[in-house]
Amino acid sequence: MSIYYTKNHEWAKVEDNIAMVGITEYAVSQLGDVVFINLPESEKSYKQDETLAEIESVKAASDIYSPLSGKVTELNSKLDNSPETINNSPETKGWIAKIEIINSDEINKLMNKEQYQQHLQTLK
């Protein structure tokens, strides 16, 4: 399994042709307490960088973009009732969806952990 990141602070844990998707610790620290998440549609295909889900915190409402193109195979529907899971463990239990990757070449457009850490440094 390898983990990749986007500039917009989504992560994707890739295993075979499935990517588990969520948002990073940094994203959560910027959002503040999450009060609502509008999950993606099950079975629907999303393009890379297309709006996958919407998230609302006490500060703002934001879009979550799909790190890779693919079809949604599984949703973390527990988030519907307890969106705070995203605050508590954004990179584990707070995952949002699993998608079946259509084009694995797109992974090249994502950052690895080290590159993402460097990206965060530029935002300070």
Place this chain on the structure above:
Amino acid sequence: MKLIFEKSTFDREGFKLPKLDVPECKLPTDNLLESKKVNLPQVGELELVRHYTNLSKLNYCLDSHFYPLGSCTMKYNPKILETIAGFESFSNLTPNLSLSKKGFKYIQGSLALLFQLQNLLTEITGTSKVTLQPLAGAQGELTGMLMIKAYHQKKNNQKKYVIVPDTSHGTNPASVAMAGYESISIPTGPEGQMDLKIFKEKLTDEVAAVIMTCPNTLGIFNTQIKQICDLAHQKDVLTYYDGANLNAILGKIKPAELGFDIVHLNLHKTFSAPHGGGGPGAGPVGVVDKLVPFLPEPYIVKDKNDQFSLYQQSPDSIGKVAPFFGNFQVLLKALTYILILGKEGLEKVSEIAVLNANYIMESLKDYYQLPFRRRCMHECVISAQKQKEKGISALNIAKYLIQEGIHPPTIYFPLIVKEAMMIEPTETESKKTLDQFIQIMKKAAKLAKESPQTLKQAPANFIFSRFDEVKAARNQNLKYKNNNNE
């Protein structure tokens, strides 16, 4: 404070029905009757009056407090506007009179006023014609977008996208989507204005329009605006001016002269008709010559006998966007405001609005971080990023302002500025009020260093304490239930 339901007692009454003096008759069908007991509160008149008077005292409003809510232009609305809009000759008028020829005779005066407002707004925006119909700024935007769509369809232009800077109001991309286009967001450059290089890259033949708020939501005037409009026009891309911030350039610049094709105005902001729970809005839209055929109809015209009538003959018009003439009384307030101030007065509005915002920004620059170090227009954005190091957020400072009797500025918007506080003092506030606000903001900065706990616990000694915003959003409890769960 107790709810009116909790004050209910069965031995007091506030109202008695008169004795039945007509023969009693049955309802046509029984299902009109409520079978369950209706749980209505019952109190005496005095208790009722006290309840609502006390509630109204909790209301935080412009008539009682300073309200520097950025981007919202919460300025004081002179009371004479209410007086005039409340004249019986206006308030007792029915728009149905415009449905018949005979009725039309009786509304000539009102039509004359609307016609005058149409012309004044045309003059102010530099456009060729204005529709008064849209009932709010966002509806004005949608009206503009629908005209853009109609224009491109008529010309058989294949257009898919609308360019919107990342500082734009949330309604901009929403209007774009409602008109069936996709929005392209352009980031802000280091100067606080749309990145021109990226704009040029994204400006393809498939772009239908570019929407600009100028000054933008950072309170910054885009000095490249003319160039942006020229570049857009080379590709038959229409230019849309979001008038939310017209307050800053009123009487100084006409948006159409900068190169904008469509201009919407928020009468309930710039032209002092109240807003923010204070009543309905109005969002007239002006267009340049090439878009006049697409304007919503009808609009008011004057014939050679000085009679006013409605014009609706363009086959390309997008049609009606509101019943009758829009929000008539809101329009009346704006007209009154414009006539009272006159051209010089309107210029003064923007001069003082800009002066006040700059005064605040300059006074606070050593205490808070300024994301962009340049002259602001009618509002300024400062950041609590310095205070964040001590664990104090913009939210904490906002709560402290409540404790000090000031409505907090807009926080966490625009989204591109971390810990943003967006302050719009408006031209209606005195230097004394501004100085008080500045002192309180300086004190907040001092507390952030010396006693952060005070800010974290604010508001203290206030009518309410700090709300749990997460709980308020997640576990809403909006319906009263008595002990019997009814």
